[in-house]
Amino acid sequence: MAEIVGGFIVSHDPMITGNPEIANKKQVANVDAAFETIVERLKELRVDTVIVVGDDHYTMFGPHCLPQYLIGVGELEGPEENWLRIERYQVENNVPLAEHIMNYGFANGFDWAVAKSLLLDHGTMIPIHKAITPIPGVRTIPIYLAAAVTPIIPMRRAQQLGAMIGDAVNAWDKDERVAVFGCGGISHWVGTAEMGRVNEEFDHMILNHVNNGDIEALIALGDDYVLENGGNGAWEIRNWICAMAAMKKLTGETLCYEPMPTWITGVGFSELKVA
Numbered sequence: 001m002a003e004i005v006g007g008f009i010v011s012h013d014p015m016i017t018g019n020p021e022i023a024n025k026k027q028v029a030n031v032d033a034a035f036e037t038i039v040e041r042l043k044e045l046r047v048d049t050v051i052v053v054g055d056d057h058y059t060m061f062g063p064h065c066l067p068q069y070l071i072g073v074g075e076l077e078g079p080e081e082n083w084l085r086i087e088r089y090q091v092e093n094n095v096p097l098a099e100h101i102m103n104y105g106f107a108n109g110f111d112w113a114v115a116k117s118l119l120l121d122h123g124t125m126i127p128i129h130k131a132i133t134p135i136p137g138v139r140t141i142p143i144y145l146a147a148a149v150t151p152i153i154p155m156r157r158a159q160q161l162g163a164m165i166g167d168a169v170n171a172w173d174k175d176e177r178v179a180v181f182g183c184g185g186i187s188h189w190v191g192t193a194e195m196g197r198v199n200e201e202f203d204h205m206i207l208n209h210v211n212n213g214d215i216e217a218l219i220a221l222g223d224d225y226v227l228e229n230g231g232n233g234a235w236e237i238r239n240w241i242c243a244m245a246a247m248k249k250l251t252g253e254t255l256c257y258e259p260m261p262t263w264i265t266g267v268g269f270s271e272l273k274v275a
């Protein structure tokens with residue numbers, strides 16, 4: 001039987017590969033070390049597949065089509081952005097499991113948007129490139145939530161979606177060791193006058209809720225509070241909520257936190273452990 005054996009909160013800041021030289025070298029080294037830790041933990045957990053929950057940034061989907069939640073079930077490659085300094089390559093999808101999760105969702109009240117071919121943006125590609133690609137044979141299932149461009153998916157719906165994904169994995173009748181990534185965050189203001197601001201107090205509060213496995217505390221914050229204190233970029237915590245909900249009961253441990261105004265983001269990593 002398939003099971004979710006662990007998870008991670010992972011930054012997808014495009015500057016990680018696109019412009020690392022503009023940031024403090026020690027902070028960059030700490031971010032790289034967090035990714036290296038995740039690689040080693042995935043190996044230790046003997047993970048076969050990683051479900052990567054991220055969001056689009058008007059890169060793959062434009063105003064003509066803004067899905068609330070989408071699953072990639074076919075061919076994958078990335079990144080879309082050529083300025084990330086990553087040469088575009090094929091990413092191996094676990095198509096049978098992806099289709100199972102898709103169909104399980106259809107049968108349980110979740111009308112997925114579905115992509116049979118997907119060109120990944122940094123919302124999932126940075127974590128894939130830094131933490132999954134280094135491990136031969138580990139496959140990826142990308143899931144995109146509307147978390148960066150309005151209308152955004154409600155946090156409660158993100159939690160419900162994550163719980164369904166966890167149920168779907170548990171219902172898979174093949175042996176599969178699965179991890180989940182919640183990507184993005186934490187505090188950052190995108191395309192506003194406050195761009196470059198980082199709210200460390202807010203970021204530590206969010207990480208504390210994650211490490212306590214307290215999804216309800218994250219949802220209770222509400223989008224207006226998150227916008228005021230963490231910026232429009234912090235709406236990406238719904239990706240974290242989705243990943244956490246897939247694991248049911250969990251505790252967390254911060255792997256790295258760096259306030260990085262030059263990268264316009266409070267960069268955070270946490271390991272999610274099955275409780």
